[in-house]
Amino acid sequence: MTSLRLKDIGDTRRLGICISKVLEPGDIILFHGDLGAGKTTLTRYTAGGLGIEEREVTSPTFNIIHEYLDGKIPLVHVDLYRLADSADILDTGIEEYLTGEFIIMVEWAEHLLEPLSDEYLELDISIQNDTRTAVLRPVGSIWRKKVETIKVCFEREAER
Ligand SMILES: Nc1ncnc2c1ncn2[C@@H]1O[C@H](COP(=O)(O)OP(=O)(O)OP(=O)(O)O)[C@@H](O)[C@H]1O
Ligand SMILES: [Mg+2]
Structure with a gap:
């Protein structure tokens, strides 16, 4: 588990860029x-x-x-906030994107019945007193290495 402080929007931008560098087709990020x-x-x-x-x-x-199909890897962005009933997930069509070609990023992933895959990054952003903290929890071996790379990238970029 890796915890990164996002003191301003610039840090969020840096983290996004560092995440983008490790992403490959089929990668899944579940936000909480x-x-x-x-x-x-x-x-x-x-x-x-x-x-x-x-x-x-x-x-x-x-x-x-x-x-979003115009980037170097196709990306699918999902927001499950309005799905109060978890059973509705079966109707969302997310499964259609589990072909290994798409990067899938899911907001409000707590509404999923199951985590879509055995390999994913759980990314939890919390706010306390206006300070944001991103906690990256890799699930599966692929993500352990990627999270290390993201951390090194983020810290290096933050020093600049
Ligand atoms: N690191 C940051 N520092 C300051 N403000 C930020 C930071 N990250 C995001 N924000 C601001 O917080 C607000 C909410 O951001 P955003 O919509 O991305 O949150 P969200 O988690 O997707 O919200 P929701 O739960 O509604 O989906 C926006 O105005 C955004 O600019
Ligand atoms: Mg949102």
Whole structure:
């Protein structure tokens, strides 16, 4: 488990860029965390690192799934906030993206019945007294190494 302090939006941007550097097709990031903690913001900067137009990345509202196909790897951004009933997940269509081709980033992943895969990054952002902390918990062997790389990247970028 790796804990990173996000003292401002610049840190969130740095983290997004560092995450984008380790991402490969099929990778899954499951977000947990407080309302307004910065999950969509972090997704936007991660998308930017993949070459996706950042301003296009907004909260999925009407459609809970947004596809971004213009980056170097296709990205799917999902927001399960409005799904009060976990059973509704079966109807979201997320499963269709589990082909190994897409990066999948899911906000409010606590609403999932199951974590989609045995290999994923659990990313928890919390806010306390206006300070944000991102906790990265790798699940499965692929993510252990990636989280180490993200941490080194984030700390190096923060020193600049
Ligand atoms: N590190 C940060 N420092 C300061 N403000 C931030 C930071 N990260 C995000 N924000 C701001 O917090 C607000 C909420 O961000 P965002 O919409 O990304 O949160 P969220 O976790 O996706 O929210 P929701 O739970 O509603 O989906 C935005 O105004 C954003 O600019
Ligand atoms: Mg959001």
